[in-house]
Amino acid sequence: MSVPQELKIVFTGPMGAGKTTAITTISDCAPVATEVHNNDRQTFAKDSTTAALDFGQLSVAPGTAVRLYGTPGQERFSFMWEILGRGAMGVIVLIDASSPSAAIELKHYAETFRRISPHQPLVVGVGRVALAPEGILPALLGTLAAIGICVPVFSVDVRKREDALLLVHTVLAILEARLPESERGRT
C-alpha cells in the first residue's frame, strides 16, 4: 500500500446520524462500543447513545488495516472529538438529512473537524435523504461552499455495507491522490 499501513479514520456527526451503525456495518471484527442508556429523548428518540467512542477495524488490502473510530455526537462530549481527531488520516461526517437542523449541524461538524484535522480528507455522508425536503443535497453543498469547504458529499444508508464502504474508500482515494503518481495504485 502506498499510503501508510495503519490508517485511522474518524466518523463524527450529530446524535443519531449513524456513526455506530456505520462502524458496525463495515468492521471486520466485533466493534468496541460504549453505548449507554439515552436519557435525552428530546434530541433523538433512541434507546442508547455512545458515551466515549466506537472502534472497529477494516482490512482494505493485505497488510493494510483501517482503524475506524466513532465519536459521541453530543456537544457535551466534544472533548472526545479532540482526543479522537488527533492523528486521524481522514474524517467522515455523517448528517441526518431529515433533521430540521441538518445544515447547521453539517456546518458545525465540518468546521470543528477542519480545525481538529486541518489537512486531512473530509467526506460527508448524508442519511435519510428520502425523509428530507427535496433539494436537501444541493442545499447542504451550498452550506459547505459558504464556509469554503469543498468536499465529496454522498447520499448514503450506512446500514448498507457498500454505502458505508464508499465513504471510507473515498477518504482512501483522496489520500492516494495526494501521493506522487509513481507511488499510487499499489494496493
Added chain:
Amino acid sequence: MAAPSTLLRPAAIAAASRHLEDFAQSNDGVKLAVLTSSDGFEIAAVPATASSAARIAAMSSSIQALSQALAQEAGLAASRNLIIETDTGTVLLLGVEPSSSGIVLAVVATGKELLGKLLWASSSSHSAGRGIAGSNISVQLNLPTGERRWQR
C-alpha cells in the same frame, strides 16, 4: 449541561444534592462531587456552582463507558469503580447501585490519605433510596455519606 427534566424528579435531585452536601461537608478533602447520568448529564453537584461540573459529568460517563468496554473485553463482570491517582489528588468514579442505572458519582479529592477512606465510604454506602423513590428511572441512589465512616 443540566439533565433533561425527564431524567429525575426535582425532589429526587434535591435529595441527591443534600446527600452530596453531607458527603462533602464531612470530608474536607473533597473538592467536587458530581452525580452523573449514564449518558453524561449532571444530576447534582457540590459545590452546586462548580463551573467544571458539567464537563466532569460528561467525562465521567465517557470513562465509565470505556472501562465498561474494557472489562467486557477482558471477560470480566460489569465495571464498578475507577480510581485516577495524580500527584496532587484523586478522582474516584463510583458506580451507583444498581449498576444497571449507569449512574456514576465522580469525586474529586485532594490529599493522599483520602483514597482509602473514600473507597471505604463507597463500599459502606448509605441508601438514600427513600428520597429518590418514585423517580422515573426507578433508581435507588446509594450515596456514600460521611457519618458512618467517621464514627469508626
